Amino acid sequence: MYKILKTEGRAKRAQLETVHGTIQTPVFMNVGTVAAIKGAVSTEDLEQIKTQVELSNTYHLHVRPGDQIIRQLGGLHKFMSWEKPILTDSGGFQVFSLAGLRKIKEEGVYFNSHIDGRKIFMGPEESIRIQSNLASTIAMAFDECPSSVAERSYVEASAARTARWLQRCKDELVRLNGLEDTINKKQLLFGINQGAVYDDIRIDHARRISELDCDGYALGGLAVGESHEQMYHVIEETVPYLPQDKPTYLMGVGTPANILEAVERGVDFFDCVYPTRNGRHGHLYTNHGKINLFNAKYELDERPIEEGCACPACRRYSRAYIRHLLKAKEMLGMRLCVLHNLYFYNTMMEEIRDSLDAGSFAAYKKKKLEGMTNR
RNA sequence: GUGGGUAUGGCGCAGUCGGCUAGCGCGCCAGAUUGUGGCUCUGGAGGCCGAGGGUUCGAGUCCCUCUAUCCACC
Numbered sequence: 001m002y003k004i005l006k007t008e009g010r011a012k013r014a015q016l017e018t019v020h021g022t023i024q025t026p027v028f029m030n031v032g033t034v035a036a037i038k039g040a041v042s043t044e045d046l047e048q049i050k051t052q053v054e055l056s057n058t059y060h061l062h063v064r065p066g067d068q069i070i071r072q073l074g075g076l077h078k079f080m081s082w083e084k085p086i087l088t089d090s091g092g093f094q095v096f097s098l099a100g101l102r103k104i105k106e107e108g109v110y111f112n113s114h115i116d117g118r119k120i121f122m123g124p125e126e127s128i129r130i131q132s133n134l135a136s137t138i139a140m141a142f143d144e145c146p147s148s149v150a151e152r153s154y155v156e157a158s159a160a161r162t163a164r165w166l167q168r169c170k171d172e173l174v175r176l177n178g179l180e181d182t183i184n185k186k187q188l189l190f191g192i193n194q195g196a197v198y199d200d201i202r203i204d205h206a207r208r209i210s211e212l213d214c215d216g217y218a219l220g221g222l223a224v225g226e227s228h229e230q231m232y233h234v235i236e237e238t239v240p241y242l243p244q245d246k247p248t249y250l251m252g253v254g255t256p257a258n259i260l261e262a263v264e265r266g267v268d269f270f271d272c273v274y275p276t277r278n279g280r281h282g283h284l285y286t287n288h289g290k291i292n293l294f295n296a297k298y299e300l301d302e303r304p305i306e307e308g309c310a311c312p313a314c315r316r317y318s319r320a321y322i323r324h325l326l327k328a329k330e331m332l333g334m335r336l337c338v339l340h341n342l343y344f345y346n347t348m349m350e351e352i353r354d355s356l357d358a359g360s361f362a363a364y365k366k367k368k369l370e371g372m373t374n375r
Numbered sequence: 376g377u378g379g380g381u382a383u384g385g386c387g388c389a390g391u392c393g394g395c396u397a398g399c400g401c402g403c404c405a406g407a408u409u410g411u412g413g414c415u416c417u418g419g420a421g422g423c424c425g426a427g428g429g430u431u432c433g434a435g436u437c438c439c440u441c442u443a444u445c446c447a448c449c
Binding site: 031032033034038039055057060087089090091092093094096097114115140143145192218220221222223224231249250251252253254255258271272273274276277278280281283292294295296329331334 | 403404405406408409410411412413414
């Protein structure tokens with residue numbers, strides 16, 4: 001299933017075989033929360049900008065249109081017309097990030113829908129059941145993502161509960177995958193490590209969840225307020241305690257620099273809203289750093305976003321034109337920016353894989369970081 | 376021509392019985408944003424308060440003249 005092809009230090013060049021095709025890693029998963037990449041990006045577009053994995057969200061699809069609806073329509077892949085791998089996030093993070101009133105108990109979490117305010121209960125079994133209905137390629141465990149500044153005692157109790165929840169997720173998935181009418185009987189499950197910025201809690205938690213033999217393991221609860229140094233430190237200390245014959249996924253991260261640092265520390269799956277959200281806001285990633293197309297200095301700039309870039313935006317349009325579209329709030333402006341950013345990220349991951357293949361990742365990373373003056 | 380209204384940053388407006396560095400929205404100029412509510416947040420620049428004169432310790436606020444503009448009537 002998961003096969004390491006080459007290593008350089010802790011950095012891994014690997015591949016993960018799934019029922020929806022083989023994923024080459026390190027990989028960046030393109031975030032499409034509600035089964036859509038925001039910014040009017042179609043799955044046809046995704047194929048043209050080197051997307052390997054699309055990421056959607058359990059909670060968001062549960063409240064709208066409803067996982068039962070998607071199940072009746074044949075699952076997420078058929079629903080959104082995307083045949084390659086899809087990873088669904090469990091909804092644990094949404095409880096942390098957007099549910100105002102919430103109650104976290106041993107059985108799960110009670111909170112209110114952000115769409116219509118109605119009460120929702122979600123626990124490990126509910127999350128996995130929804131993900132099974134969505135029939136994604138990879139399901140994520142239902143976890144709690146405590147604040148990075150949460151007190152030690154709280155983090156300790158929370159991590160212990162997340163570990164118990166993982167066992168329940170695992171049991172429920174095994175049960176569902178064994179059912180006759182389950183759409184994707186080979187759905188994979190990734191467990192999630194927690195522990196905020198406390199090394200010993202992280203390590204202890206990593207050891208515990210490693211015994212559950214998941215298909216992959218993620219580092220959760222990072223990039224939620226702590227410094228880059230703290231985050232790199234946690235990754236460095238924790239990754240060795242996660243099964244190295246399984247994929248390692250750093251959730252929600254990050255900037256191009258964050259990714260390069262994490263690859264070096266053994267991470268091979270990433271996802272982040274930056275390329276899409278920042279793209280919608282006119283922030284573009286280039287090899288010279290991030291630029292803000294809203295800035296007045298681009299008003300008469302006839303160059304493409306990035307010289308030599310082969311993305312759909314750079315092949316044809318100028319900074320001045322795209323800036324105009326953004327200021328005029330034309331959808332095409334956002335779309336072109338999102339396409340460029342995702343292409344940039346996916347291309348960078350491709351370059352990372354090539355450099356690992358060639359045994360020159362360290363040199364590649366150094367050169368890439370030196371070029372990016374802004375981030 | 377007569378009567379009435381209005382003139383405050385690029386645009387639209389607030390400015391209480393005259394009282395300290397004249398506010399707000401949009402726009403503009405920048406910055407944030409890490410398992411996404413196309414959201415939101417944070418800064419910044421920009422005003423001889425239509426012009427001139429007067430009253431007053433003090434006028435965007437009160438008085439006079441002029442100018443511009445809008446409405447009604449002729």
